[in-house]
Amino acid sequence: MLIEWSDELSVGIQEIDEQHKVLVNLVNEMDEAIRDHHGREGSLRILGRLVDYTKIHFAVEESLMRIFEYPGYNEHKAQHEELLQEVADLQEKIKGGGSISFQLLHFLKMWLTQHIMDSDKEYSPHMLKAGLKAQSSNQGWFKRLWH
Amino acid sequence: MKARRSEVRLFHESLQRVDENEEFMDFFYQDFFENATGAKQFFSFIDMARQKRKLKAALHMLVMLVDDSPGAELYMEHLARVHRRYRIPPEMFEVWLDSLVYAVSRTDPLFDTDVETTWRRVLRKGIDIMTDRPSPVRKPRGDQGSRGKPEKVHTPPLG
Numbered sequence: 001m002l003i004e005w006s007d008e009l010s011v012g013i014q015e016i017d018e019q020h021k022v023l024v025n026l027v028n029e030m031d032e033a034i035r036d037h038h039g040r041e042g043s044l045r046i047l048g049r050l051v052d053y054t055k056i057h058f059a060v061e062e063s064l065m066r067i068f069e070y071p072g073y074n075e076h077k078a079q080h081e082e083l084l085q086e087v088a089d090l091q092e093k094i095k096g097g098g099s100i101s102f103q104l105l106h107f108l109k110m111w112l113t114q115h116i117m118d119s120d121k122e123y124s125p126h127m128l129k130a131g132l133k134a135q136s137s138n139q140g141w142f143k144r145l146w147h
Numbered sequence: 148m149k150a151r152r153s154e155v156r157l158f159h160e161s162l163q164r165v166d167e168n169e170e171f172m173d174f175f176y177q178d179f180f181e182n183a184t185g186a187k188q189f190f191s192f193i194d195m196a197r198q199k200r201k202l203k204a205a206l207h208m209l210v211m212l213v214d215d216s217p218g219a220e221l222y223m224e225h226l227a228r229v230h231r232r233y234r235i236p237p238e239m240f241e242v243w244l245d246s247l248v249y250a251v252s253r254t255d256p257l258f259d260t261d262v263e264t265t266w267r268r269v270l271r272k273g274i275d276i277m278t279d280r281p282s283p284v285r286k287p288r289g290d291q292g293s294r295g296k297p298e299k300v301h302t303p304p305l306g
Binding site for chain 1: 197200201204208216217218219220221222225228229232
């Protein structure tokens with residue numbers, strides 16, 4: 001397993017943690033697909049799902065930041081945009097014949113873990129203080145939409 | 148330029164030693180602010196505790212880079228793109244390097260010329276990626292702990 005979920009990665013907000021776990025699982029799935037030689041198409045499919053899910057997750061985070069008037073919103077949004085642009089560029093390269101390498105996988109691992117542990121953990125105290133509930137009693141709307 | 152195993156180990160061990168010393172970051176930022184004009188003003192808006200964590204993470208990333216860990220170079224290139232929006236002049240990276248070496252000289256009890264050379268080589272590799280080109284060879288400021296009179300560099304306004 002490329003990324004093992006641990007409390008160190010928790011931002012203290014259940015719904016966000018659940019979304020991060022999905023991202024972690026998708027990166028791990030891609031790792032397995034490459035190791036098990038599922039082929040370029042299989043890996044590309046997972047990368048596509050990862051990109052789609054990441055876009056939705058970023059939109060959720062950014063909405064929460066706006067709702068709770070997080071002061072670091074602009075910087076955080078810029079980080080999201082940079083990653084999406086880079087992954088889009090990589091996707092294009094791969095579609096053009098390049099391969100999904102362990103370099104890319106490890107880059108995604110580093111980005112995801114660093115981003116969660118640094119930037120995401122920065123916003124959670126602000127949101128919790130502003131009234132966001134750490135635990136959601138019902139299954140989140142986001143989880144209901146994504147399978 | 149591939150780092151030798153011994154060099155990677157030397158850097159890693161020195162980094163571990165300075166990591167244990169809380170003054171390492173303070174020496175670094177104090178020296179950096181003194182020698183990079185405008186940096187102090189820029190960082191006055193930054194959460195320094197967080198900034199120190201980021202610098203620490205970046206130094207550990209450099210270990211991975213010189214160790215040829217998969218993804219490390221891509222990640223450094225990503226960091227370079229992130230920093231590019233701040234339009235940091237290349238000279239600023241040179242001050243950054245000198246200030247780090249200065250902080251190591253003050254906090255690594257085993258600091259010697261080998262340790263200094265290793266830090267400079269490793270940091271240079273990071274700078275080359277951050278500035279997207281090999282940096283000019285530049286004479287280091289002063290000797291280990293004692294500093295020569297540094298030239299001032301200017302931070303451009305953000306925008």
